[in-house]
Amino acid sequence: MRTNSKSNLKKQTRGSLARKEAQLAGILITPTILIVFGLVLFPAFFSIWVSFHDVSLGNLNDVFHAPFVGFDNYVRVFNDFAFKFQGVDSWGAAVTSIVYSFASTILTMIIGLIASLLLNQKFRLRGLTRSVFLAPYVAPIVSVAFVWRWILDPRPSGVLNDILMRLGLIDLPKAYLATRGLAILLVIIFQAWRYFPFAMLMILARLQAIDGTLYEAAEVDGANTWQKFLYITIPELRYVLGAIFLLRLIWTFNKFDDIFLLTNGGYGTNVLPVLTYQFSFKLFNFGAGAAAAMILLIVLAIFMALYIGIVMKKIEE
Amino acid sequence: MDTERSTLIEHIMRWFNLKRLIFTIMLTFFLISVLFPFYWMVSSSFKSYAEIGGREAVYIPGALRWDAYRELFDPNSPAFQDFLTNIINTIKVAVPTSLIAVFLSVLGSYAIARLHFRGKNILLNGILLVYLFPGVLLIIPLFAMLARIGDAIGFNIQDNLAVLILTYLAQTLPVALYMLTNYFRTIPDEIEQAALIDGCSRFQVMWRITLPLAVPALVTVGIYTFMIAWNEFLYAMVFLNNHNLFTMPLKISAIYNNPDPRPHVVMAASTIMTIPIVMLFLLMERYLTEGLTAGGVKG
Numbered sequence: 001m002r003t004n005s006k007s008n009l010k011k012q013t014r015g016s017l018a019r020k021e022a023q024l025a026g027i028l029i030t031p032t033i034l035i036v037f038g039l040v041l042f043p044a045f046f047s048i049w050v051s052f053h054d055v056s057l058g059n060l061n062d063v064f065h066a067p068f069v070g071f072d073n074y075v076r077v078f079n080d081f082a083f084k085f086q087g088v089d090s091w092g093a094a095v096t097s098i099v100y101s102f103a104s105t106i107l108t109m110i111i112g113l114i115a116s117l118l119l120n121q122k123f124r125l126r127g128l129t130r131s132v133f134l135a136p137y138v139a140p141i142v143s144v145a146f147v148w149r150w151i152l153d154p155r156p157s158g159v160l161n162d163i164l165m166r167l168g169l170i171d172l173p174k175a176y177l178a179t180r181g182l183a184i185l186l187v188i189i190f191q192a193w194r195y196f197p198f199a200m201l202m203i204l205a206r207l208q209a210i211d212g213t214l215y216e217a218a219e220v221d222g223a224n225t226w227q228k229f230l231y232i233t234i235p236e237l238r239y240v241l242g243a244i245f246l247l248r249l250i251w252t253f254n255k256f257d258d259i260f261l262l263t264n265g266g267y268g269t270n271v272l273p274v275l276t277y278q279f280s281f282k283l284f285n286f287g288a289g290a291a292a293a294m295i296l297l298i299v300l301a302i303f304m305a306l307y308i309g310i311v312m313k314k315i316e317e
Numbered sequence: 318m319d320t321e322r323s324t325l326i327e328h329i330m331r332w333f334n335l336k337r338l339i340f341t342i343m344l345t346f347f348l349i350s351v352l353f354p355f356y357w358m359v360s361s362s363f364k365s366y367a368e369i370g371g372r373e374a375v376y377i378p379g380a381l382r383w384d385a386y387r388e389l390f391d392p393n394s395p396a397f398q399d400f401l402t403n404i405i406n407t408i409k410v411a412v413p414t415s416l417i418a419v420f421l422s423v424l425g426s427y428a429i430a431r432l433h434f435r436g437k438n439i440l441l442n443g444i445l446l447v448y449l450f451p452g453v454l455l456i457i458p459l460f461a462m463l464a465r466i467g468d469a470i471g472f473n474i475q476d477n478l479a480v481l482i483l484t485y486l487a488q489t490l491p492v493a494l495y496m497l498t499n500y501f502r503t504i505p506d507e508i509e510q511a512a513l514i515d516g517c518s519r520f521q522v523m524w525r526i527t528l529p530l531a532v533p534a535l536v537t538v539g540i541y542t543f544m545i546a547w548n549e550f551l552y553a554m555v556f557l558n559n560h561n562l563f564t565m566p567l568k569i570s571a572i573y574n575n576p577d578p579r580p581h582v583v584m585a586a587s588t589i590m591t592i593p594i595v596m597l598f599l600l601m602e603r604y605l606t607e608g609l610t611a612g613g614v615k616g
Contacts, residue, residue: 018433024519025432029440032425032490039487040447043458050458061468063461118344129344131602133351138598140548142566143587146573147358150580155370159357162374193350201606225336254451257550261570273453280457281555293454304449 051290060286073291077279082270083292089180090268094295097271100184101253104191108248109241111192112199119200120207130204137197145261148190152176183267187259191252199244206240207233246307253300272296355591362386362585369581385585396579400586402561403568407590410478410553410564411546414485418542419535421486422493427523429494430501431509441498448491456555459484476559484552489542496541500534501527537604544594565590 051073053066077083084092091099119130136144151159154175161173177183210233218228256273259265265274272292280289361369365382368375389400429441467474474480504527512522528535550566557563563571569586572579598605
């Protein structure tokens with residue numbers, strides 16, 4: 001009887017302690033939840049609502065009574081010449097977004113892989129070199145975007161024009177970022193230049209964790225450098241490469257700043273985030289802007305589902 | 318003499334095998350590609366107007382000319398930009414964002430890492446997903462929503478640095494929370510349990526034990542949130558119209574889009590904006606590199 005009541009008491013105190021803990025947790029996390037829900041999750045759902053309503057500058061202060069227009073905004077976006085694919089000369093934002101994200105991600109990974117293999121060698125000043133390699137990723141986007149624009153400047157004082165003219169490769173200065181085809185290529189190269197350090201760091205961490213005996217065993221079996229890379233390094237990097245690929249794909253797909261600052265979305269570089277901005281804050285058609293954002297989100301959801309399904313699962317394992 | 322030369326060649330040959338050659342070429346290529354834009358930024362900021370707009374590119378400025386910096390800071394300069402105001406605006410936004418984000422995320426992540434409550438994992442994963450959300454998706458509803466609220470309560474959402482700070486918190490809190498939760502989980506629970514048994518309250522435990530142990534993580538998160546706010550462009554562009562309230566990224570963009578192009582001034586302003594960030598990073602590198610792979614710099 002006595003022992004029973006004692007254990008009851010114990011259970012009770014533990015129960016009240018747990019309740020107290022939950023209460024405290026509630027207090028601690030409330031401000032964060034309020035901000036994240038109020039400023040991220042609610043707006044996210046609200047933007048679905050906006051995409052089905054006619055919201056413009058005129059009724060912005062009475063936005064909750066905006067007229068319902070069904071799929072009109074979506075139709076408007078789908079029929080917009082900036083969105084639609086109209087042949088190889090004019091891709092439209094949807095196709096450009098996909099090509100740009102995939103090409104940038106793949107190039108970023110290749111450059112990052114090469115950089116990490118270089119830094120995995122032993123040489124003097126390796127630590128310093130690694131720090132230097134991080135510079136493009138750490139520097140503010142506005143600074144580096146404008147430096148690139150200045151390097152690619154169409155005037156003869158633009159350094160790329162100057163170099164190519166001195167080498168005799170071009171006769172007249174070119175407007176690189178205002179040339180269809182060239183512009184998208186340069187934006188992709190810019191992406192690889194800026195974001196390879198992210199891939200490099202992730203790959204480097206994994207490279208340094210590879211068991212050295214694997215390589216020794218391969219050497220004993222007479223494998224050459226290329227074979228070792230192909231049959232040991234790449235398989236060992238498989239998961240980290242997958243994670244980088246999806247993460248970079250999602251982030252590149254979302255990216256607004258880079259293209260907006262480099263080309264303003266002109267000359268065949270218009271992507272969905274920039275189109276969303278143009279609809280909303282240039283044309284002040286917020287409904288169409290939200291519809292463009294929703295289209296972006298649907299594609300993104302597919303990428304995210306892959307990310308959760310493949311990468312997060314692997315990490316848990 | 319002859320033997321000496323042959324041994325020298327032999328020596329070079331031995332040192333200069335193919336693998337090493339490729340390695341050196343690649344490394345040089347990387348270093349030049351990474352560093353040249355930064356060299357071009359800093360060197361261009363010291364060029365004169367004539368050197369910037371000439372018929373040829375100037376690779377090394379003729380002298381250390383401070384014309385561009387004078388234009389940014391000297392009120393007597395004919396094209397005075399008043400860049401100091403923009404620096405102060407950026408600090409006014411970035412410092413509170415960083416401090417509030419660290420404070421709130423310490424509370425939240427401590428709760429997630431240490432306390433038991435229902436829905437914890439859903440919460441953490443939900444916050445992580447939020448981090449993958451595009452900023453451009455949220456700006457339309459945020460703008461509409463805040464405009465409505467501002468109208469009702471009576472404040473202006475445009476040209477209001479406090480509103481900007483609020484939207485930056487929404488962008489930085491998820492990553493701050495994620496990074497700090499991971500860090501708190503690495504601190505052994507036993508020390509805290511011992512203190513709790515000795516009669517300390519949860520808050521005392523947090524303040525006296527957990528926080529001092531977490532200082533490196535707090536600094537890391539503080540720097541990352543500071544950097545996000547320092548660099549942010551889209552929200553600042555949408556929420557700020559008044560040139561006197563522009564943050565540095567907006568001002569640099571405004572100078573670049575000036576009909577009379579002055580790249581040397583843009584490069585000077587970019588240099589000023591870049592140096593503190595790169596220095597901060599180099600000084601704190603040991604703490605910061607790990608955060609990079611955890612998504613500290615979004616994008």
